[in-house]
Amino acid sequence: MSKINENKKQKEQTLYNTAFKLFTTKGVQNTAINDIVREAGIAKGTFYLYFKDKYDILDKLIIRKTSILIKEAVEKTQLKTFENSIDQLLEIINYIVEYLSGNKLLLKMIYKNLSWGIYRKLLYDPDPAYHNHSLFQNFLQIIEQENLPIENPEITLFLILELTGSVCYSSIILQEPAPIEIMKPHLFDAIRKLLKGANLQEQ
Amino acid sequence: MSKINENKKQKEQTLYNTAFKLFTTKGVQNTAINDIVREAGIAKGTFYLYFKDKYDILDKLIIRKTSILIKEAVEKTQLKTFENSIDQLLEIINYIVEYLSGNKLLLKMIYKNLSWGIYRKLLYDPDPAYHNHSLFQNFLQIIEQENLPIENPEITLFLILELTGSVCYSSIILQEPAPIEIMKPHLFDAIRKLLKGANLQEQ
Amino acid sequence: MSKINENKKQKEQTLYNTAFKLFTTKGVQNTAINDIVREAGIAKGTFYLYFKDKYDILDKLIIRKTSILIKEAVEKTQLKTFENSIDQLLEIINYIVEYLSGNKLLLKMIYKNLSWGIYRKLLYDPDPAYHNHSLFQNFLQIIEQENLPIENPEITLFLILELTGSVCYSSIILQEPAPIEIMKPHLFDAIRKLLKGANLQEQ
Amino acid sequence: MSKINENKKQKEQTLYNTAFKLFTTKGVQNTAINDIVREAGIAKGTFYLYFKDKYDILDKLIIRKTSILIKEAVEKTQLKTFENSIDQLLEIINYIVEYLSGNKLLLKMIYKNLSWGIYRKLLYDPDPAYHNHSLFQNFLQIIEQENLPIENPEITLFLILELTGSVCYSSIILQEPAPIEIMKPHLFDAIRKLLKGANLQEQ
DNA sequence: GATGAATGAGTCTTCATTCAT
DNA sequence: GATGAATGAAGACTCATTCAT
Structure with missing residues (x-):
């Protein structure tokens, strides 16, 4: 239970880190959700479990x-x-x-x-x-x-x-x-x- | 010659007017070049005769x-x-x-x-x-x-x-x-x- | 899993077959990716899942x-x-x-x-x-x-x-x-x- | 009369020279008739007075x-x-x-x-x-x-x-x-x- | 003859979102 | 929960050709 939650937090954090890296280097406009999940090594569908869209993760x-x-x-x-x-x-x-x-x-x-x-x-x-x-x-x-x-x-x-x-x-x-x-x-x-x-x- | 030039100015102005209308009502992001030319009643290729892209006409x-x-x-x-x-x-x-x-x-x-x-x-x-x-x-x-x-x-x-x-x-x-x-x-x-x-x- | 992989192979093969058919009958020049996917009954985006562009599938x-x-x-x-x-x-x-x-x-x-x-x-x-x-x-x-x-x-x-x-x-x-x-x-x-x-x- | 003919020959030659320059530097594929006439300083319509299309001038x-x-x-x-x-x-x-x-x-x-x-x-x-x-x-x-x-x-x-x-x-x-x-x-x-x-x- | 503005069909490519597994 | 293949609408841009002047 706790381990699962930890895993979740970890995934979320990885998405944050990757998105930040890409947003700042390639620009928000030129970063697709595809890029984020590919770089993060996480499935595309998983992104939508945590964030509504690109601008949601950006705001957060x-x-x-x-x-x-x-x-x-x-x-x-x-x-x-x-x-x-x-x-x-x-x-x-x-x-x-x-x-x-x-x-x-x-x-x-x-x-x-x-x-x-x-x-x-x-x-x-x-x-x-x-x-x-x-x-x-x-x-x-x-x-x-x-x-x-x-x-x-x-x-x-x-x-x-x-x-x-x-x-x-x-x-x-x-x-x-x-x-x-x-x-x-x-x-x-x-x-x-x-x-x-x-x-x-x-x- | 003068007639052609007048016609050109007219076309350009129509594009400016239509683009302005759409940019301000729908937003720049949500306005496609397609929308502009359709609304303006001008061929798509003609747009590119006057402007490099959407951001060119926007800047101007x-x-x-x-x-x-x-x-x-x-x-x-x-x-x-x-x-x-x-x-x-x-x-x-x-x-x-x-x-x-x-x-x-x-x-x-x-x-x-x-x-x-x-x-x-x-x-x-x-x-x-x-x-x-x-x-x-x-x-x-x-x-x-x-x-x-x-x-x-x-x-x-x-x-x-x-x-x-x-x-x-x-x-x-x-x-x-x-x-x-x-x-x-x-x-x-x-x-x-x-x-x-x-x-x-x-x- | 195996079913998915089989399905993928099938899609790829269909694209190969259709492209070959069109390349040889209409010529490479006159074949658009549009033509290939329409004939193959596959979404356009799917083509790009398997091949970079027309010349990629041609080379392969x-x-x-x-x-x-x-x-x-x-x-x-x-x-x-x-x-x-x-x-x-x-x-x-x-x-x-x-x-x-x-x-x-x-x-x-x-x-x-x-x-x-x-x-x-x-x-x-x-x-x-x-x-x-x-x-x-x-x-x-x-x-x-x-x-x-x-x-x-x-x-x-x-x-x-x-x-x-x-x-x-x-x-x-x-x-x-x-x-x-x-x-x-x-x-x-x-x-x-x-x-x-x-x-x-x-x- | 002779002068007109000379002028024609001159135009044709300019088109040949420009086309050759562009074909060899940019490649035939990447050279548009537009490019040729712009570089040659000749009207687009004039091109069609001398050649059927790009491949016509290429062959010649x-x-x-x-x-x-x-x-x-x-x-x-x-x-x-x-x-x-x-x-x-x-x-x-x-x-x-x-x-x-x-x-x-x-x-x-x-x-x-x-x-x-x-x-x-x-x-x-x-x-x-x-x-x-x-x-x-x-x-x-x-x-x-x-x-x-x-x-x-x-x-x-x-x-x-x-x-x-x-x-x-x-x-x-x-x-x-x-x-x-x-x-x-x-x-x-x-x-x-x-x-x-x-x-x-x-x- | 010469011009070059106008055309619009055609082509490529991207990408958010879904959903069966 | 997690996955990632599939989708197809949407958009950008090109360019040969025409035709009124």
């Missing part, structure tokens, strides 16, 4: 990989001490940016196929399975500690993440308008500005 | 539509008078956002398929065929007139556009994290902050 | 048919007794020529599409799958038994076979420069001369 | 090229003196073999597409347009001068030419069973033997 793969990345980023950063909380947030973002710089293929796969549904789930979903609500929680703490005059934290975090994602994709993958090393200070500067608090009327 | 369509939109935005805005140049830039962006709000299908088609190569061409390419270098030129003027302490205008414009694009797509198409009407003030506020000038060292 | 067909022919020729001839070994070789060739005279379509298909790669495999490849290395072995025996002053058996056999092939094709298919019945004595006479041994310097 | 091209080659071979050889007529024939063949060695693409194009109809026309057709009946005439002279006991000159010449063609193609193009330099002495030796006269009964 993105959730897994991104989950792990954000968790890692938050954890690693909590070990260090910072002058202020904003620096801490920037360090989290920095960790993610650095990681993606070294894993272009992962970045490509994620960004090209990330749907907002998944995104939202990842960031705000309180389901502990995704371990990530911590990013938003972290952000709330930062605002409180720094006494930032931010009215709508969710939207501000959203703006920061959208900007970060766009810049990463453009500068890491396409080197446009400049490589990430050059873009990073500008990105961080922009984030700092966005954190300076809203003043919708006045300005 | 994006360039055309975006070109026109930006041109319109700049022109319409130049008719009004503004207290300051920043307001003028925001009005240009506002025009674009409003336009896309009313043309969700266009937004979807553009955003899902915009490659940076086209993007760059649209914004910076001095080729007058695209009429759009004016956006960047406009931006430079604004910086000068407002005496904004921006060191790297290209990067700042890039950040603003990436942010605007991301927010539009998310809020107009997915209503996430909120509808565009609610997001717009936040977006404009963010843009204002980004224009406040860089202070990379100090901060 | 040529190997099969030629293999069988040579094997038969050698076997049938071994039942008879001959005054000398040269007569035996001529009888093998005679068997092949006669067979091809009665199967013009096969001859046409083979000769028009025979690549030397296949040819070589058929004659010298020791892979018992092709059963035919016996032809070259036979030839070596003949040389030994008859004490023929042939320095380079491989080249001499090659010359004989090239000449035979050319003459067969011309005279059987095109009746040029004369029908095979008339050409055969001349061909055999030529082969006898070629076996008379090389004298490269002297002559 | 083969005749032209081969005609010239044989004519050259005979002429060049007539300038030299030989001990005997057989040496002279071998020299003609040698000239052709050498020429084809240096023009593999021509050899490929000719051999892969030579139909016996053309072949026959080239060798025996008394139409002086092809300049080549001389090869057969030459051969008859040789037989007479050397007093060769050849009963059927046409068939013997046919055998020699078929053998030569086959060997050239195999050894020059495919290097099988050996490069032409190695094969040539064997080929010439074989030809000498074939010229030794028939003795159908006796042997």
Whole structure:
């Protein structure tokens, strides 16, 4: 019984690993379910026992990989001490940016196929399975500690993440308008500005 | 001779129109060249006389539509008078956002398929065929007139556009994290902050 | 399991038979994969399960048919007794020529599409799958038994076979420069001369 | 009038040249009429004013090229003196073999597409347009001068030419069973033997 | 005579999904 | 549960030929 379940888990994991390898090397578009099962050494019918179709395994793969990345980023950063909380947030973002710089293929796969549904789930979903609500929680703490005059934290975090994602994709993958090393200070500067608090009327 | 050329232009235009209609209603992925030519009442071979493949006509369509939109935005805005140049830039962006709000299908088609190569061409390419270098030129003027302490205008414009694009797509198409009407003030506020000038060292 | 395998063999064989029939009657050029599967009553996709493309099944067909022919020729001839070994070789060739005279379509298909790669495999490849290395072995025996002053058996056999092939094709298919019945004595006479041994310097 | 005719001739010649270039570099199969006219800078419709289809221009091209080659071979050889007529024939063949060695693409194009109809026309057709009946005439002279006991000159010449063609193609193009330099002495030796006269009964 | 735009039948190839074993 | 052979709809692309100008 347990052995059977282990076997199942093993098969599923093999499919995940193989799909990830093919998605990142050949591209999602050019990877057929056929390719995945052939490479994985698993029967084609078996694939359908675990996943609905190619995009099902892709979505789950993105959730897994991104989950792990954000968790890692938050954890690693909590070990260090910072002058202020904003620096801490920037360090989290920095960790993610650095990681993606070294894993272009992962970045490509994620960004090209990330749907907002998944995104939202990842960031705000309180389901502990995704371990990530911590990013938003972290952000709330930062605002409180720094006494930032931010009215709508969710939207501000959203703006920061959208900007970060766009810049990463453009500068890491396409080197446009400049490589990430050059873009990073500008990105961080922009984030700092966005954190300076809203003043919708006045300005 | 002139009649033939007219006929050619007509055929090409019919293909553009039909492709646009199908791309925006059925989606690019679900539109086959077969569908386009059937709907257009044109022979399949004729399609290949004008376009390399589906993505060729798609790219050209994006360039055309975006070109026109930006041109319109700049022109319409130049008719009004503004207290300051920043307001003028925001009005240009506002025009674009409003336009896309009313043309969700266009937004979807553009955003899902915009490659940076086209993007760059649209914004910076001095080729007058695209009429759009004016956006960047406009931006430079604004910086000068407002005496904004921006060191790297290209990067700042890039950040603003990436942010605007991301927010539009998310809020107009997915209503996430909120509808565009609610997001717009936040977006404009963010843009204002980004224009406040860089202070990379100090901060 | 066995039933499945039997079914597979059956499908493959049906494809071979149908392809052969169409290649020889309509010509290889004018036979589409469509035609083969329609005639065979098999799905198009199934064809690609067994063969890479039209030329893959053609090559395999040529190997099969030629293999069988040579094997038969050698076997049938071994039942008879001959005054000398040269007569035996001529009888093998005679068997092949006669067979091809009665199967013009096969001859046409083979000769028009025979690549030397296949040819070589058929004659010298020791892979018992092709059963035919016996032809070259036979030839070596003949040389030994008859004490023929042939320095380079491989080249001499090659010359004989090239000449035979050319003459067969011309005279059987095109009746040029004369029908095979008339050409055969001349061909055999030529082969006898070629076996008379090389004298490269002297002559 | 004369100028128009000249223009026509020029167009035709351009088509010949372009077709030859493409046939030999890309292969006949992979060359479309489209390719020829585009490369030649001539309208597609014009092609059909001169040729029925691709195979029409191909056949005519083969005749032209081969005609010239044989004519050259005979002429060049007539300038030299030989001990005997057989040496002279071998020299003609040698000239052709050498020429084809240096023009593999021509050899490929000719051999892969030579139909016996053309072949026959080239060798025996008394139409002086092809300049080549001389090869057969030459051969008859040789037989007479050397007093060769050849009963059927046409068939013997046919055998020699078929053998030569086959060997050239195999050894020059495919290097099988050996490069032409190695094969040539064997080929010439074989030809000498074939010229030794028939003795159908006796042997 | 020359042109070249238009045609559309024809061909290849892929691949998600099913289902009997 | 697992398998993998079979399916056939779907789609991309080519190209010889025609014919109005």
